[in-house]
Amino acid sequence: MSTLRPDLELISNWIVPGSRVLDLGCGDGALLAHLTxxxxxxxxxLEIDPDNLARCVDAGVNVIQGDLDDGLKDFETGSFDYVLMTQALQALQRPDEALAEILRVGKTAIVTFPNFGHWRVRSALAMGRMPVTPSLPETWYNTPNIHLCTVSDFEDLCHARGWRIASRRLLDRSYHEGLGIRIAPNLFSEIAIYTLQGPKIIGVTA
Amino acid sequence: MGAFPADSVGLVTPRKIVIDQALALDCGRTLPQHELVIETYGTLNAKASNAILICHALSGDHHAAGYSSETDKKPGWWDNCIGPGKPIDTNRFFVVSLNNLGGCRGSTGPSTINAETGEPWGPDFPLLTVRDWVRSQALLADQLGIRQWAAVVGGSLGGMQVMQWTIDLPDRIRNAIVIAAAPKISAQNIAFNEIARQAILSDPEFHGGRFYNHDVIPSRGLKLARMLGHITYLSDAAMRAKFGRELKAATPSFNYDVEFEVESYLRHQGQAFVDRFDANTYLIMTKALDYFDPAREFGDDLSTAFRQAKAKFLVVAFTSDWRFSPARSREIVKSLVSAGRDVSYALIDSQLGHDDFLMPLPQYHRVLSSYLARITEEET
Structure with a gap:
């Protein structure tokens, strides 16, 4: 049994046993298999890549082949306790619409993304270059990441749409929460993990 | 024996199963007795818990895998998928393939003799539904000592039988593999079927379905029906790639003989079909396809229908299939999700069209193999 990626381990600790979970961009199904x-x-x-899909089937995980950019129209409103999306938000055509859909389908959303406010990103841009960093290793012309945002940008969007931030964890790329992050989170965190709830749902804890 | 490929089930012999229990049909009539021709591949284990049922599509039959004789060059219709080491692995599973009731390859149907009259049934054979087939297949399972199928597998009309199994007999099926199917067919699909039927019914040699007594077959009508069907089983791109607008001769001949390659192909397919298929069976099969609508008795809500089911599902669709498009498979998946059933859905990149469900596409067979590898032999 391979060990779970640390961010997935973190997320799995937040899931109430016996819940109904939708994992968007579920990869090889490791998190779902672990949660099950x-x-x-x-x-x-939900997974678009055929090889990953077959790996999910190998793992005995329920997996539906589909494109996140096509929305979640095949899923009913409020039909999941949790909708998870790890490290995919920045690769979507319309992250705002996707988040709205996630909060329609799920009572709680757990979303992770790379923080574009990290100092390495800022210093690359200050030098007049698109950043290539350990947590964003692709170059500008071949990156799947088309809608990067900073922690502050993300929280602005949540406030503007009335989505409640139930919890957040800001980590470096080794999944640690150092002193720097506590002092200046948008400058020192590389990975952001948010738990969100839609405007109408109150009293649900993650 | 050595003449057959190593991953083939080899020489196979069909056998006839006589079912003596009366079978009450959806049309209100009852068949006191019927016969089904089957082939089996692999070995049934002691607990009879490793059996897989193959449901055939519109024009399929019991000969799904292996060779019918030592000199047979062409194996069964799904040989690329069934055999030792293949996705439906006969080293592990006992595979049952039948010719459905109403068929024309030996099972009781319009071209077999009606014991009451001593003549072929012809148009007196009852119209059938997918539910009737499931009832008949369940009686077959009883005869074979199979209480619960490890899986029921089928493409197209076969996939519809798989869905009906899960709803009507939920305790007798552990896994449902539904390939290139639809929860019910569209008006466009019924329209294609109606043209096919009218081609047969209006052939002067159909004789109201009693053509057996006149020693003729309605070959023109059946041929037209099959030609139409073939167009719908292929994608536009596949036809373009396969035939283009190639003329058989260098210049047009300005008459109605075969000129374009695609005309030649369709006529060949039509003629080959006439030689092996019965017109009355074709009518019955297309009607069963039209009638299929498992949601109907559940307030037209498919997810309510699937709440009856206990099986785990694998649903597969093909990108180039326009006759049973991926959108139709998504309807099945959506209903299964909202019913809270276990389901996986694979969309296979394909070129050919509906017929791709019979092709050994690597992505397709990979998913089938992965899914079937996880099926346990424990009854539930």
Whole structure:
């Protein structure tokens, strides 16, 4: 049994046992398989890549082949306790619409993305270059990341849309929360993990 | 034996199963007894828990895999998928393939003799539904000592039988593999079927379905029906790639003989079909396709219908299939998700069209193999 990626381990600790989970861009299904095994969740993954899809089937995970950019119209409103999306937000055509859809389908959204406000990014831009950093390793012409944002940008969007930030974890790329992050989160965090709830839902804890 | 490929089930012999229990049909009539021709591949384990049922499509039959004789050059219709080490692995599973009731390859149908009259049934054979087939297949399972199928698998009309199994007999199926199917066919699809039927019904040699007594077959009508069907089984791109606008001769001949390659192909396919298929069976099969609508008795809500099901599902669609498009498979998946059933859905990149469900596309067979590898032999 391979160990779970640390951010996925973090997320899985937040899931209430027995929940219904939708994992968007579920990759090889490791998180869902882990949640099924350890927290008795039921759920589905959405995945576009055929090789990943086959790996999910290998892992015995329910997986639906589909494109996040096509929306979640095949899923009913409020039909999941959690909708998860890890490191995919920045690669979507319309992250704002996707988040709205996620909060329609799920009672709680758990979203992770790379923070574009990190000092390495800022210093590359200050030198007049598109950043290539350990957590954003692709070059400008071949990156799948078309809608990068900073922690502050993301929180602005949430406030503007009335989405409640139930919790946030800001980490470096080793998934640690150092002193720098506590002092200047938007400057020192590389990975952001947010738990969101839609405007109408109150009293649900992650 | 050595003449057959190593991953083939080899020489196969069909056998006839006589089902003596009366079968009440959706049309209100009852068949006191019927016969089904089947082939089986692999070995049934002691607990009878490793059996897979193959449901055939419109023009399919029991001969899904292997060779019918030592000199047979062409294996069964799904040989690329069924055999030792293949996705439906006969080293592990006991595979049952039948010719459905109403068929024309030996099972009781319009071209077999009606014991009451001593003549072929012809138009007196009852019209059938997918539910009737599932009932008949369940009686077959009883005869074979199979209480619960490890999986029921089918493409197109076969996929519809798989869905009906999960709804009507949820305790007798653990896994449902539904390929290139639809929750019910569209008006456009019914329209294609109606043209096919009218081609047969209006052939003067159809004789109201009693052509057997006149020693003729309605070959023109059946041929037209099949030609029409073939157009819908292929994608526009596949036809362009396969035939283009190639003329058989250097210059146009300005008459109605075969000139374009695609005309030649369709006529060949039509003629080959006439030689192996029965016109009355074709009518019955297309009607069963039209009638299929499992949501109907559940307030037209497919997810309510699927709440009956206990099986796990794998749904597969093909990008180039326009007859049973991926959007139709998504309807199935959506209903299964909202019913809270276990389901995986694979959309296979394809070129050919609906017929791709019979092709050994690597992505397709990879998913089938992965799914089937996880099927346990434990009954639920």
């Amino acid at each position: 095994r350890t927290r008795n969740v039921s759920g589905y993954g």
